[in-house]
Amino acid sequence: MDFDLSIWAVRGPYILQGLWLTLALVAGVLAISTPLALAVGLALEARSRWLRAPATVLSWMVRGVPPLIILFIAYYVLPIVLDLRLESLTAAIAGFVVYNTFILGEVVSAGLRAVPKGQHEAIAAAGLPMTRSLRRIVLPQAMPSIIPPYVSYSMDMVKGTALAGAIGVTELVTRANQAIVATNRPFEILLGVAIIYGVIDAMLIAVQMWSERRWDHQGHVSP
Amino acid sequence: MTLSIRKTATAFAAALALLAPLGAAQAQGIDLDSLEVSLDYPDPWPLENLIEEGKLIIATTGKTQKETFIGDDGTLQGARIDLWTKLAEDLGLEPEFVRVDWSGVMPGLAANRFDMGCEGASWNNDRLTSPDFFLTRPVKVAIDVAVVKKDSGIESLDDLADAKLGGVKGEMELQHLLSTAGQDETDALALPGVTEARLALLNGQIEAYGTGIHAASALLDGPDGDQFKILPQPTAVGVGGFCVNAREPDLLTAVNFLMAKYRTDGTIKALNEKWDLPDTSEMLSVVGY
Structure with missing residues (x-):
């Protein structure tokens, strides 16, 4: 069996279009699920059990369901139950947002x-407004704990977007598979795709290291 | 008066008796082979139940060589793509192809996501009676075969009893291979697609791959194809059709009509020849189509 990387000259442009779709999917999902995760994280840590209990139950339920099932629900079940026909990409974004909101919500909650408990007590004693204390005191101190798992889950998400191919999103892996079928060149194509994922992950790790340094330089204490 | 009626009736009957042979002779005189059967149809065909007006949304895997696959220019190509494009154009519609895995085609029809799909789904009792989609009239004779490596020592279906079998999960071709070999589904290696099955066969993870004659011929034409062979006896012979959304009986009628037309005017045969696929369209007359 010969090994012919020149297949990328022919099929590369088509496969790389899937890369942009993968990146757009990740960016869209993170852009929506990050603020939602913050809300979930706060709800999970809320003093009021009326906020905490439903957030805990929902988080437990959603995180327990494989993301592929959530995608199937968004794409195949919503049209039947709610007469709501989302396009493939929209359904994928919706499904991943639901899943990642609760995954990242737990990250925020842990952060x-x-x-330190004393910080919360000091805020309560000073009578600072909640939003201001969050923005100025709590979140800056929580960020060093949040960033590493946040980036780690984001890396998982980049790879997890391959699941969207099951509902018609022609992202990177789907396009690679299609190219493999047409060319019968699995090894050359899969090697190239693995390198692309490796480069994306390396970039995310670089972002993680930069963020960690930034927060440390600002004088915030990592727990 | 009564007599007159009898006479008239007798004369009429006699005239008919004389004319009858003449009429038969005229009918027999027609050269049936030279007749062109009218296959006119409404243009545009009024379809009231399409998911999106003016569009024919078709689910396809895009993962079957020669039938539906991505070409070098990044577009969907193949015999089925050509056929569906022509079908949509003849119905006055714009074709829109949605690429999903095979396991998503039928759920998508049930969920009202696609107007039609299936590249040639084998008829079986479950599918014929499914409330979720209609099967069209046959578009091909589905000849299921077993592909093995030439050096495997497997020469016939009788040698498969203890062999490790595999195929694409959910496909009837794998089921037929298993039942032919007398094996249980749990013993088989169910793979996600044709490519994986080919690699599993190449790597010795399976000893026989159950598939259709179209996919098998594409396998033999591809890289390392000289290492494979198709066992001479088929594992099953049936028919396969397209699937149509169960909410669209008018589309089913239209597709059935056009498929009859395409078979009659040689469109299907020409497309199979264009894409170098075994043509079974003329065999469909065996089952009355």
Whole structure:
């Protein structure tokens, strides 16, 4: 069996279009699920059990369901139950947002718990407004704990977007598979795709290291 | 008066008796082979239940060589793509192809996501009676075969009893191979697609791959194809059709009509020849189509 990387000269442009779709999917999902995750994280740590209990139950339920099932629900079940026909990409974004909101919500929750208890007590004693204390005191101290798992889950998400191919999103892996079928060149194509994922992950790790340094330089204490 | 009626009736009957042979002779005189059967149809065909007006949304895997696959220019190509494109154009519609895995085609029809799909789904009792989609009239004779490596020592279906079998999960071709070999589904290696099955066969993870004659011929034409062979006896012979959304009986009628037309005017045969696929369209007359 010969090994012929020149297949990328022919099929590369088509496969790389899937890369842009993968990146757009990741960016869209993170852009939506990050603020939602913050809300979930706060709800998980709320003093009110009326906020905490439903957030805990929902988080437990959603995180327990494989993301592929959530995608199938968004794409195949919603049209039947709600007469809602989302396009493939929209359904994928919706499904991944639901899943990642609760995954990242737990990350935020853990980060908030890492802030020393005395800080919360001081805020309560000073009577600072909640939003201001969050923005100025709690979140800056929680960020060093949040960033590493946040980036780690984002890396998982980049790779997890391959699941979207099951509902018609022609992202990177789907396009690679299609190219393999047409050319019968699995090894050359899979090697190239693995390198692309490796480069994306390396970039995310670089972002993680830069973020960690930034927060440390600002004088915030990592727990 | 009564007599007159009898006479008239007798004369009429006699005239008919004389004319009858003449009529038969005229009918027999027609050269049936030279007749052109009218296959006119409404243009545009009024379709009231399409998911999106003016569009024919078709689910395809895009993962079957020669039938539906991505070409070098990044577009969907193949015999089925050509056929569906012509079908949509003849119905006055714009074709829109949605690429999903085979396991998503039928759920998508049930969920009202696609107007039609299936590249040639084998008829079976479950599919014929499914409330979720219609099967069209046959578009091909589905000849299921077993592909093995030439050096495997497997020469016939009788040698498969203890062999490790595999195929694409959910496909009837794998089921037929298993039942032919007398094996249980749990013993088989169910793979996600044709490529994986080919690699599994090449790597010795399976000893026989159950598939259709179209996919098998594409396998033999591809790289390392000289290492494979198709066992001479088929594992099953049936028919396969397209699937149509169960909410669209008018589309089913239209597709059935056009498929009859395409078979009659040689469109299907020409497309199979264009893409170098075994043509079974003329065999469909065996089952009355």
